[in-house]
Amino acid sequence: MQSDRSIGETLRSARDCVIVSTSTLELGVDVGDLDRVIQINAPRSVASFLQRLGRTGRRPASTRNCLLLALSRDDLLAAAGLLHLWGTGHVEPVRPPPDPRHIVAQQFLALTLQEGKVGDSLWPDWWNGLSPFEFRSAQPVLDHLIAEGFLERDGGSLLIGPEAEQRFGHRHFMDLTAVFTAPPEFTVMHGGSEIGRTGPALLTTSVQGPRLLLLAGRTWKVDWIDWKRRRCFVEPVEGTGGEARWTSAALGGTSFALARAMRDVALGTDPPVRLTRRAVDALARVRAEIAHTVHPDGTVIVREDGDLHWWTWAGYRGNATLKATLGPLADPVHRVEDLYVRLRADLTGPLRRADLRALHLRHPQVDERALNGLKFNTALPRELAVETLSARLADFSAATSVLGEPTRLLVR
Structure with missing residues (x-):
């Protein structure tokens, strides 16, 4: 198999190539200038559309060139709506997620790991009044970290505790230092065979009766879900009624x-x-x-x-x-x-x-x-x-x- 680097070099230098890809090419992979992008259904945001459209028209005197193909009535309405929104000049603003308490917890642990120990009354100084780290919102998180053994008190200092070492200590605390993560995706399995992938929305919403998924052209009944390994085990059932849904955000959907x-x-x-x-x-x-x-x-x-x-x-x-x-x-x-x-x-x-x-x-x-x-x-x-x-x-x-x-x- 070719390495990612050799594949990129091939795509940049070869002629008359066709690239079939998921949203990967939206994320900064350098493949040079494309003559045309053919998009199956519309992405969920103008920003994503601009990223994909921007793969074309990079050479002097060339223009942007994108063909959108809608597969259903709902897809056509979504594509037309996205292009209308794009035509108004709208681009989704970049906003931080609200109330990032999990990042506050990560920062407490990462700071203590970095410094060896931190004064238990001096920690607000490290973030200089940044709102998620204000005493009222951050103190309950710190109290929990201490109570559960993620941090320990030694005199007037905070140290990394045994619970943090057990949960995050693997590979020199690599999981603790990597904040960003992709939206969770579950592998759908029938026995030992992989059927496809699905987002978490269909697995967490309340349903009456069996939970049914639509994948690989047929309906599957969910038997059980391995939440830790993000695997969903299914059995085929006759008839229709299954659903398939993927989102472009962890808690995504249409804006x-x-x-x-x-x-x-x-x-x-x-x-x-x-x-x-x-x-x-x-x-x-x-x-x-x-x-x-x-x-x-x-x-x-x-x-x-x-x-x-x-x-x-x-x-x-x-x-x-x-x-x-x-x-x-x-x-x-x-x-x-x-x-x-x-x-x-x-x-x-x-x-x-x-x-x-x-x-x-x-x-x-x-x-x-x-x-x-x-x-x-x-x-x-x-x-x-x-x-x-x-x-x-x-x-x-x-x-x-x-x-x-x-x-x-x-x-x-």
Whole structure:
């Protein structure tokens, strides 16, 4: 097999090459200038799209060249929404994750490892008032590290404790010094054969009945999950009903900005790109099929086949926040969706704006099993680790925007 370096050299020097890749080529691998990028479905962010588009048009007098191929109705709407958002000049801002308590724990341990010992009353000076390390938020983390043996007190100093050595001491504390990690992904196994991969969302959401996955063209029932090794063992079942989902972020899904761009497309806005005739026809069909889910002046509640869907177009994190905020008004079992929230089926009227504005925003609930994807979660109290994940999942801005809009009830 060729090494990564020799493969890169081949791609930079050879002619008439075709590269088939996952998102790896988005991440800074140097393959020189490409003539064209063919993207199967749209990535989940404008930033990712720009990275991939930027592989082309690097030579003088050349232009960017990208072809997007959508595989389904939903994929076409997502692709059109992304291109519309890109056309407005939007790029996702870089923001640090909120309440990074697990990083606070890691920094306490890394600092003590670096210095040998740290004064137990002088540690705030090391971070010069940085908000995650303010006494009120950081002291509970430090108390836990001491209580659980990650750190030890010796007079007025803190030292690395036996629990830290046991959990992180392998290979000279390498795991402790590497902060960044990729979103967790689970290998799906049938016996000794690998079927594919899936993100954690389908394995942590509540379901009624067996948990079904769609992989390799068929439906599989989940038998058990090895959370530590990130393996999911399945058995084939007849029929349909399985789901497949991957996200571009650990707690990912569609953003509020992208969901609203998709809503604009559903209401008639075309993306500023050249569409094939087949794409134009397909987009017209999509708009006709989902016309009942959108209104230019607010959101729509649709009762259809016994289910009550509130089409918020708020994105995954916005809808997770809305579901938590609605409390008993939302269906407690149904998983979080990108574009709508399923309400309790026995509600009889539209949600009134005055009632919605009176609600107090709440952080989404998270399945504690999802903590396996939060690095250094073992160095946190369980409740603080859950709060950290919950804060990452929340989008109060999106929820507030939706709660301020009028709603309309449509019965089909």
